[in-house]
Amino acid sequence: MxxxxxxxxxxxxxxxxxxxxxxxxxxxxxxxxxxxxxxxxxxxxxxxxxxxxxxxxxxxxxxxxxxxxxxxxxxxxxxxxxxxxxxxxLDGRECDFHNIEDVKIAAKTLAKLHEASKGYDPPENSKLKTDLGRWPTLMAKRVKSLDKMRDMVRKKNNKSSFDLLYIKSLDFYKKIGKEALRTLEESEYESLCAIAENEKGFCHHDYTYHNIIIGQDNHISVIDFDYCKREVRTFDISNFMTKVLKRCNWNMEFATAIIDSYNEESPLKEEEYKVLFAYLQFPQRYWRLANRYYYNEVNWGQNTFASKLEGIINEQEEYLNFLGQFKDKYNIK
Known part of the structure; x- marks a missing residue:
């Protein structure tokens, strides 16, 4: 009381x-x-x-x-x-990531949010949250941590089904993680960070279905800005795309619809596509799940962890196919 x-x-x-x-x-x-x-x-x-x-x-x-x-x-x-x-x-329903029309209006809304975020000077006494310039270091660190977690598994006497799946799949994700890091290092990431720093915009950082509320007449509200921070906008776009695409078998049609809808409101520069590709390429979901498991970050049961990992591994072919299509369509060298 x-x-x-x-x-x-x-x-x-x-x-x-x-x-x-x-x-x-x-x-x-x-x-x-x-x-x-x-x-x-x-x-x-x-x-x-x-x-x-x-x-x-x-x-x-x-x-x-x-x-x-x-x-x-x-x-x-x-x-x-x-x-x-x-x-x-706020009344309404959560955005349906299987519905391409919902996804399109969500992408457009994200572009409007990014445009409106420009010129933000945080209040006095607030703590500036930023990830600008951090991603090459973060990616390198996360690729390294995949090996650290493998060493943890090797020391275990009784290996769980998650451990066995992890060991079996590690090389694939480590390789793709290194490729993503190379893509990012060869991109215009640093200069795009400088532009973002100058524009003083921010990203939502958790732009997913339960934070996108669709009310009457397809009116969208965006909620839960707890993770918002200074960041290049391609991070938000890739994060949103991954959350949609994993539910739609990495369907290129959905990816194109997201980019086209975003571009209607705020066109991406040519050099942003390579950074976007690097984020899409990086095995963030795989790293995050393993990290949660080996460092006891969440209290899920063994079966939940193993089935989630299995789900990610089962997407490998569709995922690689998608990356190839994306690379061709957006002419990424």
Missing amino acids: MREFEVERQFGIKIDNIKANKGVYYLKTNKGERCLKKINYGPQKLLFVYGAKEHLIKNGFEDVDRYFLNIDGEPYALVNEDLYTLSEW
Whole structure:
């Protein structure tokens, strides 16, 4: 009860009803429906996220889960040392990544978001989040860590089904990881980072189906900016593409639809395609799953891990075929 009372007091609302919903709380209040969310990072980072959303709204990109301010004008409530944010509850359905029309409007919306993000100066006392210039180092580190994890497996007496699958598939993903790093190093990545730094834009960094809410008349709202940071826009595009394509058997038609729809709003420069290709090439999902498994990052069962890894491995042929088609279509040397 104390927690609810503190939220009510700090945000100046009266809660009639509260229920947990997919990692957040749905609140029915005297001021309408609200979304209450516990934040697992500090106030400085939160101020960066808050400022980013306000910047988008100011630039005409208004359909975001805007934060309500507390009685002291801050975008959070502090309850027992935990931070909570309050935003409007947005009605609608999650974007369907199997539906090419949904995917097209989501791609267009992402382009509008990137355009509106330009010129963002984070608020005072906020912590600037940036990945600009970091990707060659990150990729090299992640390729190396694939070997480290293999060494961990070799030391185990009883190898799990995940371990055996990992050992068997490692060489394929290590090779493709090195190729992606080479692609990135041979691209105009550094100069594109300099342009992005100059433009002061940012990326959403988690642009996926459950953060793209489609309301009436195909009206899109984008939510959950927790991971937003300064970044080259091709990162967001590749991340979004991968999340769509893994659900559609790496169908080139979906990839082309995403790029064409994005380009309608904000055309990609010729040199951006090679950076985009490097991100698509890098075996991020494979590395991430192994990393989660060997460093106990998530609490999934053995079978879940093994079946997820099997799923990724089973896509190898379609994935390579897609990369070849993409390379040809966008003339990547």
